[in-house]
Amino acid sequence: MPELPEVEVTRRRLERVLVGKRFTQVVLRVTKLRLPVPAELAEIVPGLTLQAITRRGKYLLFDCGSGWLLVHLGMTGFLRLLRGASPPGKHDHLDFFFVDGSLLRFHDPRKFGIVTWFTGDPKQQRLLAEIGPEPLTGAFNGVYLFNSARERKVAVKQFIMNSSVVAGVGNIYANEALFRAGIRPDRAAGTLTAQECALLATVIRDVLEESIGSGSTCRVAEGTVDYHPLNLKVYGRSGDTCSVCGERLEEIRLGNRSSVFCRSCQK
DNA sequence: AGAATTACCTGAGCGC
DNA sequence: TGCGCTCAGGTAATTC
Numbered sequence: 296m297p298e299l300p301e302v303e304v305t306r307r308r309l310e311r312v313l314v315g316k317r318f319t320q321v322v323l324r325v326t327k328l329r330l331p332v333p334a335e336l337a338e339i340v341p342g343l344t345l346q347a348i349t350r351r352g353k354y355l356l357f358d359c360g361s362g363w364l365l366v367h368l369g370m371t372g373f374l375r376l377l378r379g380a381s382p383p384g385k386h387d388h389l390d391f392f393f394v395d396g397s398l399l400r401f402h403d404p405r406k407f408g409i410v411t412w413f414t415g416d417p418k419q420q421r422l423l424a425e426i427g428p429e430p431l432t433g434a435f436n437g438v439y440l441f442n443s444a445r446e447r448k449v450a451v452k453q454f455i456m457n458s459s460v461v462a463g464v465g466n467i468y469a470n471e472a473l474f475r476a477g478i479r480p481d482r483a484a485g486t487l488t489a490q491e492c493a494l495l496a497t498v499i500r501d502v503l504e505e506s507i508g509s510g511s512t513c514r515v516a517e518g519t520v521d522y523h524p525l526n527l528k529v530y531g532r533s534g535d536t537c538s539v540c541g542e543r544l545e546e547i548r549l550g551n552r553s554s555v556f557c558r559s560c561q562k
Numbered sequence: 563a564g565a566a567t568t569a570c571c572t573g574a575g576c577g578c
Numbered sequence: 579t580g581c582g583c584t585c586a587g588g589t590a591a592t593t594c
Contacts, residue, residue: 296586296587296588297588328570328571329570329571329588329589329590330590353588353589367588367589368588369570369571369587369588369589370571370572370586370587370588371571371572371573371586371587386572403571404571404572404573405570405571405572405573405586405587406570406571406572407570407571407572407587407588407589408588409589421590422589422590446564447564447565448564448565449564449565449566453565456588458588458589465587465588466586466587466588550565550566550567551567551587552586552587553585553586553587564594565593565594566592566593566594567591567592567593567594568590568591568592568593569589569590569591569592570588570589570590570591572586573585573586574584574585574586575583575584575585576582576583576584576585577581577582577583578580578581578582
């Protein structure tokens, strides 16, 4: 389940290896993803040189000079970096070959991912235009969060998972950040004080940065799943004892997402 | 405008 | 062994 830290780790790895190289071939095997993969990728992309790889929330943007390859890994997608011809396995939907023999392969069993192409300003791109500030930048802070939360009745967990509020905070880190901030996930967003918003913005940044620092999940290298995110305190630990106070962690559902918290530590 | 709901998809895990 | 069911969950699209 690629969360923002995994996407960023993937971005850094691919940037080191692929930027400056020219695409030679694109092979489309399965194009029915969350959005249809444009068939014209196979004609447009070969011959272009990869200029840069950037990230917006959980989207990866491959700057190809005359346009952009936009990739989202959805729930189960990952990008594998291989060398030379390699027989595709199940769910290996797309291959991007480079001039030096590098192969970037898109794999996604659930097909929740997105691979598309656009030209022009990324800020104008339909899928990117409404995304809120990046959580690792100064634009995302307690003042912004507090102002955004005014009058909002939605649960704070759903609020911080709303991509128009802040980019790239998924279920795992929403749960972890709220535990670290001592805030119950079902509190109405508008009831948070300015101090709580300041703390929440800080811990969201902290949990994401710590996970990036620990390597997150790096499925890029050899295709092995090497999943060692931040030491999770609440996510997936319903019924366990709280690591701080020893009470049983409880699970509730918010927006049909599992939400785990400690009743005594989170208010 | 904001909130709630639906749709997309496959594999894992479960009870029987 | 296998059937049918539920769950996992990002986010765009749709509805209320």
